[in-house]
Amino acid sequence: MNEISTIEKTVLSEYKYGFVSDIEADEAPKGLNEDTVRFISAKKNEPQWMLEWRLKAYRHWSRLAGEEPKWPNVKYPPINYQDIIYYSAPKQKVDLNSLDEMDPELRRTFEKLGISLNEQKRLTGVAVDAVIDSVSIGTTFKVQLAELGVIFCSMSEAIQEHPELVKQYLGTVVPITDNYFASLNSAVFSDGSFCYIPKGVRCPMELSTYFRINAENTGQFERTLIVAEEGSYVSYLEGCTAPMRDENQLHAAVVELVALDRAEIKYSTVQNWYPGDKEGKGGIYNFVTKRGICRGESSKISWTQVETGSAITWKYPSVILKGDNSVGEFYSVAVTNNHQQADTGTKMMHLGKNTKSRIVSKGISAGVSNNSYRGLVHVSKKANNARNFSQCDSLLLGDKCGAHTFPYIEVKNNSAIVEHEATTSKIGEDQIFYCNQRGIDTETAVALVVNGFAREVMNQLPMEFAIEAQKLLAISLEGSVG
Amino acid sequence: MNTIEYFKERFDLLQSVHKDSGLDIIRQKAFNTFNKMGIPTTRHEEWKYTRISGLFNKEYQFPVTQTATSLSQKDLDAVRLPGHEQASELFFINGLFSFPLSVVRSEALVVMPLEEAAKNEYKDIVSKNFGHSSNYLKDGINALNTAFVQGAVFIHVKKGQIPEHPIYIYNITDARSGNILSQPRSLMHISENAQVQIVETYTTIGLEESFTNQVMEIIVEKDARVEYYKIQNDASHTNQVSTTHIRQVGKSYTHTVTISLDGGIVRNNLNVVLDAEYCEAHLYGLYFQQGQSHIDNHTVVDNVKPNCFSNELYKGIIDDNATGVFNGKIFVQPQAQKTNAYQSNKNVLLSDTASVNSKPQLEIFANDVKCSHGCTVGRLNEEGLFYLQSRGISEKIARSLLLHAFAVDILEHIKPEPIRKYVDKLISERLEFDIT
Known part of the structure; x- marks a missing residue:
């Protein structure tokens, strides 16, 4: 169990923003070419078919070279893909820095988040697959899960031990040619999580991964694949933190979810990557492709996300509603402050009959940040009786920030009912006055209103995340009231 | 060429x-x-x-x-x-x-x-x-x-x-x-x-x-x-x-x-x-398309100065193989505080092959504003149809009645009377609906 406590310490106790674990990394040389892809594949001792798959993705990506998507409502200097280390694995002898060595500033933030050591212990009821710089260094609760036939391991392990499952599902939801960053990820992904729930099993605990970008100049290319067999259920948590850095770091992950007949997958994310400092220097570029497919009838996929971090977020967790009577949900709170930019939303592709989707998106902008919702609801010709309801609300704090909405609604079936509504407003002076009058200072009052505004989404989060997310909201907006 | x-x-x-x-x-x-x-x-x-x-x-x-x-x-x-x-x-x-x-x-x-x-x-x-x-x-x-x-x-x-x-x-x-x-x-x-x-x-x-x-x-x-x-x-x-x-x-x-x-x-x-400052703009639109036709309405309301008001309502009826497109943009520039801007787009699809693409879009750079948009796509209200039919009105007439009522929301904003009557007549003829 010594290894587990190590993970807990790494992952939870240092659950902080800026702070570099001095782990000696086994790195690939900087830059990207076919050899890098071969190096990664060889390093991970992958079978031939995997290497070929990666190379195919790489070749597609290099054909696209330089043609990053330009349509998102975000601005950033061009990324030099040759200046990134694509593989970095921590050596097994993990040298842990303890809490005492932590930057006092960070320590305070840590306390504000309320993740005390005791609480962390309490949180260990959660199975943790910890990913430090691309390689899973350990997985807990594996035995318990194995009894039920649930496979929860790192992607590299899955490629070794369950190649048939990986081969069957990998790239079926997000093909290697899907988009620029998905191709890049397919070529160089270093690790990630793999989760397989067998037929009829209700996963007894929340599965969880903590991502953590660590070594300097290391792009994080995670690949997650979750397959829920007929009649199964799983709830998956993903949390992200990254240490403070001056240089921008690229994070281009791919998440694929497959739900078969009557299966349900609930995927929750709390993302608080380093957003850059007050002048907009540094921060993570979070360019993620997340997509789920409701392949079987009456299946359900639900995305919940709380996005408070990253300098730039580019992320559209989507659901392809292929099976009849399937359901897709998207609940999101995106907070941007200072110079952060977020372009996030969802896509609901209604293909099967009687499919339903629900979108609730809450955007909060402060400082000089820009927050965009971009969503697509597509009802195809055969999707009889499709139903969608979308709601996206924006809250503006401060007069220099921007809130934008780009909903696309494409309906090709006349039995569909699609509704979309959006509002933009600021916190009412009367609301603040009401609080002030009762002795609540303005900053707390704003936090109160913001929490109320985001409640609908917060309620969707599992307990462990909800408390943390609520505090994160308050921290991200600190100092934005003036 | x-x-x-x-x-x-x-x-x-x-x-x-x-x-x-x-x-x-x-x-x-x-x-x-x-x-x-x-x-x-x-x-x-x-x-x-x-x-x-x-x-x-x-x-x-x-x-x-x-x-x-x-x-x-x-x-x-x-x-x-x-x-x-x-x-x-x-x-x-x-x-x-x-x-x-x-x-x-x-x-x-x-x-x-x-x-x-x-x-x-x-x-x-x-x-x-x-x-x-x-x-x-x-x-x-x-x-x-x-x-x-x-x-x-x-x-x-x-x-x-x-x-x-x-x-x-x-x-x-x-x-x-x-x-x-x-x-x-x-x-x-x-x-x-x-x-x-x-x-x-x-x-x-x-x-x-x-x-x-x-x-x-x-x-x-x-x-x-x-x-x-x-x-x-x-x-x-x-x-x-x-x-x-x-x-x-x-x-x-x-x-x-x-x-x-x-x-x-x-x-x-x-x-x-x-x-x-203090400008007011009202934008209304009605598109009623059939056959192979394609209608695309792109609107922009650009709020440059403070204290302006705009209201937008576009309604569409799409039949046969026709396609309707709506894109409404509302821009609120940083200095345009106290803007009130509303936008709504409602569509009815009458056939299996009709389609609608709608993109109501807000881009807001000022905080003291009230902006909202809404968009719906659907078919005729089944309950409304049933209600009328249960009172002895044939399905065909009930449909025309509901669609005409849908269109009237826009028609009533045509102020010159001869023109309003003229447009109403065009629509009623298409619906085979006698207003008298």
């Missing part, structure tokens, strides 16, 4: 024929833009759902100089709208303003060819306002219109005056002997304290194809009030891109209603710039 080379040749001809018109510099600029950007394709975000590049695969005639029309009085009478006896009537034939055919029936109006206005006492107004919309028209198709500006009209409503009856503008394309590309252009200036109602229609005579690429700019001064009605009910072998650009430069009121009932590919760009 009308290639860039062809346009270049025509452009050089135009520039040599109409020298010193005072407009050649802006034409040259626009042509350079067109040369660079070409006809927009569906890769262009603004044209994602509307493909017009295919329309340029065929040869169009397009007149560079004014010639006497061969249309008979009967042809002209056929396009006239009810109430024309009192209204001021302006005719465009193949995109060129026809001075001899037009009749101005109000002392409050000054109407003259734009080339003339660019040289006489109105030249300050023209030079200040003509082409001001170029910032908002960043695509090749609008540049194409500006590059070939000629036979354009300048309309001026005198300070403090109110013409008693509306201005009717007829855009006639004579496509009896070949495909026609017509590019009408107008500049309207509504002076301080003036009011005006404008009604515009489009008619193609003849069976060859026509493509209308129109640009209209309207400047609204302080305390002025403008009502603008666009009625599109042209044949299905006609296509058009129609751009109306309104700029409210003083505290003023505008009211636009766009009715699209037929046509091949119809694209409307309606841009309203609220460039003064």
Whole structure:
């Protein structure tokens, strides 16, 4: 169990923003070419078919070279893909820095988040697959899960031990040619999580991964694949933190979810990557492709996300509603402050009959940040009786920030009912006055209103995340009231 | 095929024929833009759902100089709208303003060819306002219109005056002997304290194809009030891109209603710039499409100054294989605090093969604002149908009744009575619904 406590310490106790674990990394040389892809594949001792798959993705990506998507409502200097280390694995002898060595500033933030050591212990009821710089260094609760036939391991392990499952599902939801960053990820992904729930099993605990970008100049290319067999259920948590850095770091992950007949997958994310400092220097570029497919009838996929971090977020967790009577949900709170930019939303592709989707998106902008919702609801010709309801609300704090909405609604079936509504407003002076009058200072009052505004989404989060997310909201907006 | 080379040749001809018109510099600029950007394709975000590049695969005639029309009085009478006896009537034939055919029936109006206005006492107004919309028209198709500006009209409503009856503008394309590309252009200036109602229609005579690429700019001064009605009910072998650009430069009121009932590919760009405090803008639209037609309404409300109000409601009924597209943008610039902007788009699909693409869009850079948008797509309310049927009304009539009621929300905003009745009649006929 010594290894587990190590993970807990790494992952939870240092659950902080800026702070570099001095782990000696086994790195690939900087830059990207076919050899890098071969190096990664060889390093991970992958079978031939995997290497070929990666190379195919790489070749597609290099054909696209330089043609990053330009349509998102975000601005950033061009990324030099040759200046990134694509593989970095921590050596097994993990040298842990303890809490005492932590930057006092960070320590305070840590306390504000309320993740005390005791609480962390309490949180260990959660199975943790910890990913430090691309390689899973350990997985807990594996035995318990194995009894039920649930496979929860790192992607590299899955490629070794369950190649048939990986081969069957990998790239079926997000093909290697899907988009620029998905191709890049397919070529160089270093690790990630793999989760397989067998037929009829209700996963007894929340599965969880903590991502953590660590070594300097290391792009994080995670690949997650979750397959829920007929009649199964799983709830998956993903949390992200990254240490403070001056240089921008690229994070281009791919998440694929497959739900078969009557299966349900609930995927929750709390993302608080380093957003850059007050002048907009540094921060993570979070360019993620997340997509789920409701392949079987009456299946359900639900995305919940709380996005408070990253300098730039580019992320559209989507659901392809292929099976009849399937359901897709998207609940999101995106907070941007200072110079952060977020372009996030969802896509609901209604293909099967009687499919339903629900979108609730809450955007909060402060400082000089820009927050965009971009969503697509597509009802195809055969999707009889499709139903969608979308709601996206924006809250503006401060007069220099921007809130934008780009909903696309494409309906090709006349039995569909699609509704979309959006509002933009600021916190009412009367609301603040009401609080002030009762002795609540303005900053707390704003936090109160913001929490109320985001409640609908917060309620969707599992307990462990909800408390943390609520505090994160308050921290991200600190100092934005003036 | 009308290639860039062809346009270049025509452009050089135009520039040599109409020298010193005072407009050649802006034409040259626009042509350079067109040369660079070409006809927009569906890769262009603004044209994602509307493909017009295919329309340029065929040869169009397009007149560079004014010639006497061969249309008979009967042809002209056929396009006239009810109430024309009192209204001021302006005719465009193949995109060129026809001075001899037009009749101005109000002392409050000054109407003259734009080339003339660019040289006489109105030249300050023209030079200040003509082409001001170029910032908002960043695509090749609008540049194409500006590059070939000629036979354009300048309309001026005198300070403090109110013409008693509306201005009717007829855009006639004579496509009896070949495909026609017509590019009408107008500049309207509504002076301080003036009011005006404008009604515009489009008619193609003849069976060859026509493509209308129109640009209209309207400047609204302080305390002025403008009502603008666009009625599109042209044949299905006609296509058009129609751009109306309104700029409210003083505290003023505008009211636009766009009715699209037929046509091949119809694209409307309606841009309203609220460039003064306390402006008010109302935008209404109704599209009722059937057959293979394609209607695309793009609107922009740009709030530049504080304390403005805008309200937008577009409703659509799509039948058969028709397609409806709606894109409504609301921009709130950083200084435009206290903006109130509302937008709503409602669609009814009547057939299995009809489709709608809607994109209501908000881009907000100020915090003290109230903005909202809503969008719905669905079919007729089953409960409503059942209710009517349970009271002995046949399903067919019940449907017509509900659809008519759906349309009336927009129709009631058409203020000139003869026009409202005329449009209502067109819709009722299509619904086979007797209003009496």
